[in-house]
Amino acid sequence: MAHTCELCNAPITQRDMVHCTYCKTPFHQQCVREHLYSHKTCPHCYHPTSMFDYQRGAPPGGRSVRQSPPLSYTPSAPVRASAPPPTMRQKPAATQRPPPRAPPERPDKEDPPRGPSKRPRGGKVLLLLNFVIVLLLLASTLYASTLYVGYAPDLSVDTTQKSVLPGQTTDFTVALKNTGNILSRYDVTVAAGGTSMPQGWSVSLLDATTDYGHKYTGSVEPEQDESLVLRVSTSASAGPGEATIRIEARSSDGKYRDSLTVNVTSEATASYELIAATTEKFVTAGETATFNATVQNNGSSTDTYYFQLKNTTAGWSGSLLHEKVTVEPNGSKNIVLTLKSPSSAQGNAQGETILQVTSQNDTGDVKTQRFTLIVSPTYGFELNIEERSKVVLPGSSTTYLFQVQNNGNAADTYALQPVPSLPSGWTYEISKREVTVSPGGNVTVGVTIIVPEGAQPNQRGVVNVTVISSGSQRSQNASFELMTAQRQQKRVFVELFTSANCTYCPAAESALHDLLDNYPDDVVAIEYHLNDSFNNIFSNERASFYTMGGTPQSMFDGIRNIKGGSGSTYAQYEAATESLLDDTLKVRLDLSVTPSVMDPSKMNVEAFIKPLDNTVPSELNVFFVVYENGLSPPGSSKVFYHVAIEGHRRTVSQFDPTGSVSLALTIPEDGGVVVFVQDPITKRVYQAAVW
Incomplete structure (x- = not known):
């Protein structure tokens, strides 16, 4: 005889069948278990129940249709489970019922006259009560059937296809949603069927705090999402490859399930970086500086890199510690090169060389880095003064000559600021107010003092010249004095x-x-x-x-x-x-x-x-x-x-x-x-x- 589950309206096999011990209504065992998560009564008779009140197999008598709950049951009143009916007792063999007593004697009165007989009214009330109960049961059943919407899982992922380099790890963001209206537990697993990966690859499920490996189990509220990460790790040694990974979400009773598939591709690449923290240094003339660079192999396989120095400044010399290095994937090696300035280099002189790196795996991938060496400028000068003081005659002009000598290693510009202190009528001239002198060179400057014809004897005039270096801002002073001669007599x-x-x-x-x-x-x-x-x-x-x-x-x-x-x-x-x-x-x-x-x-x-x-x-x-x-x-x-x-x-x-x-x-x-x-x-x- 076929049985149908009142909860899901699906046929019930003998293996999955249970029935209520009160109303004998058959159900799927899993349907009853899920129903009792949120309801503590029988889905049919509404009698308070637990799983202990359901027996496996078909109900006795072969009942397979729905029945109304007993009329004597009121859902609002607590009902105890009824005890089994007692067995019929046997009359004692030696005991005899006593003889009936004689009715008491009544006074001799006449019986009152009887009126016409009336039919009792209790049957209509009972019928009406049964009708109300049936209506209530139908309403409850209808309400329960509309409230239940299931608890099927729904899986979604941010993307289904990713490409990575060998040895890299990539993450997929997976959302597990409970589409039902009751709290439900789910198992999310990496399904063996439909999953294939190259040797050395690995996959795992994670949440914000825990790595669950190939299986995650958790509860999800109705219409809520649980965010998971599907992490796929590739192997650098395995080289390029492709993986197909299928994950499946299943309700804890196995009734509902969903799945999705993602693909990961790992391709062989030749990629590297040339990194140099410092590309410019200052040295003195004739000094050697060392530069360091790093070649980082970002490719998927071992690569060899070849080094060359190009376009080194004439007169400067550069050299490499090694001409090639071999680097494992995700590894790096140091490059050491030196650059030397000429001993005759002047301050601020610049020399450079270009480091060229070529990949063996991809000869078209050539990277360059320029390294610059600058000779630090030094500034120093002195004033060479041949004469500082003279005695002259009135009406004469005297020129003092001095040299500005550049003792630094860089060209420098000097400002000449004269400050005269001369008697009235005396004048002066300076040949240059600014001079630029190359390293080791000198420039001659003249200061002329003109004494008028009417100048008195023993008059004194001074011109002070301050020379300021623009390179070092240091200064030096030169003072030139002129005095008119005393009146002279014949000797x-x-x-x-x-x-x-x-x-x-x-x-x-x-x-x-x-x-x-x-x-x-x-x-x-x-x-x-x-x-x-x-x-x-x-x-x-x-x-x-x-x-x-x-x-x-x-x-x-x-x-x-x-x-x-x-x-x-x-x-x-x-x-x-x-x-x-x-x-x-x-x-x-x-x-x-x-x-x-x-x-x-x-x-x-x-x-x-x-x-x-x-x-x-x-x-x-x-x-x-x-x-x-x-x-x-x-x-x-x-x-x-x-x-x-x-x-x-x-x-x-x-x-x-x-x-x-x-x-x-x-x-x-x-x-x-x-x-x-x-x-x-x-x-x-x-x-x-x-x-």
Whole structure:
């Protein structure tokens, strides 16, 4: 006899059948179990039940149709399970029912008269009650059937196809939805049927906290989603491949199920990165710098990479520690290269090289990285100043020259800022306000101070020049001073021609020494030795110039000759001196003696000549004579003074209005230099000076 489940309206097999012990209605065992999750009564008779109140198999009597619940049952009242009917008792054998008692005697009264008989009304009430109960049962059944919608699972995934590299892992986002209206438990598994993967691949199910492997079990509220991750891990060693993975969701009773399939493809690739953290460094000239780079194999198989240095700057040298490396998938190797700057490189000079990397698996994939080396600039300079101070005549202009020397390794620009402190009417000029000097080079700058004609004696003017390096912002100062000369008087110049072997010479020498003692500011003297160990070319030239025939002889201002030596010689010298001192000064002569910048062992002697009379010729000779004191000839104890040991002649022409001439001379410690101006034609000495 066929049985139909009242809950799902499907046929019931003997194996899956259970029936209520109260109403004998058959159901699927799983349907009853799910029904009792949310209802604690029989689906048919609404009697409170549990699974213990259902028996396996068909109901007795072969019942297969629905029946109404018993009329005596009221759903709202709790009902206890009825006990089985008692068995019929046997009458005791020896016990006899006592004889009936006689009815009590009634008083003799007449029975009241009976009215007409009436039919009892209880049957209609019972019929009406049964009808109401049936209606209630039908309404409850209808309500229960409309409330139940099932609990089937629904699986969905964000995508069904993904591609990865060998050795990589990819995740699919899977949503498990309960489409029913009751809480239900589901098993989500990686189905063996329909799943195929290359060897070494793996798959697992995960939620936010747990890796469940191939099976996940959990409960889902009605119309809610449970988010899962399907993780597929590929194998780098397995190479390329393709996997098909099927997952299945099944209700815990196995009644409902759903499934989906995803595909993962792993393809062989040749891919890599060239990474360099530092590509630029600073060094000094001639220094070597080391650069490091990394080649990262992002491909699916082992690859070999070849290195080359390209386009290295001329004069710079680069080298590689290795020319190739072999790298496993997802591995990396270090690349070491060096770049050296030339020892002659200037500051800010740049050299570069290009690292070229080629993949063996994909020769068309060539990557490059540029590395740059910069020579750190160093800035330093000095000022080479030949002269800082001079004494000049009014109406003259003087130019001071100094050099800006770049001692750094980079070109530098220097700003020159002059600050004058000059008397009224004085002016100045500077040849350059800014100069750019290459490393090791120098630039000459001139500062000119112009003194007006009416300047007073002993006036002082200064021009300070500040030189500032743009590279280092350091500065140095140069100060140039100019002073007008005092009023000058005529000085008499005496040239004594003598000899250590001369009999009369000592008297002439003694007279000259006395003259110098008595006229220290008016007389300048020099002694030329002839025919002895102190003789020199210049002394002979001066003797020839005056046509000297013997010794001793003296020339006063080149025009008055006094011969011999005796007790009266001093008187002659004095008379000549007094006479010449009365002459008008026609040429002014001033000396400036400073250490030589080019040769510190020498002194730079500069003579400033200014004509004071228009009768002075346009061309004059200027003589520089170095003398020494305290000299004694070999084998003699006699001591000589003002002995000329060196002499030089220079010519000054076209005085318009001031001329100057200078020499670098070695001046003895016990000595000095005499300078005099002489007319080359008349031989007249216009002025002399000594230092």
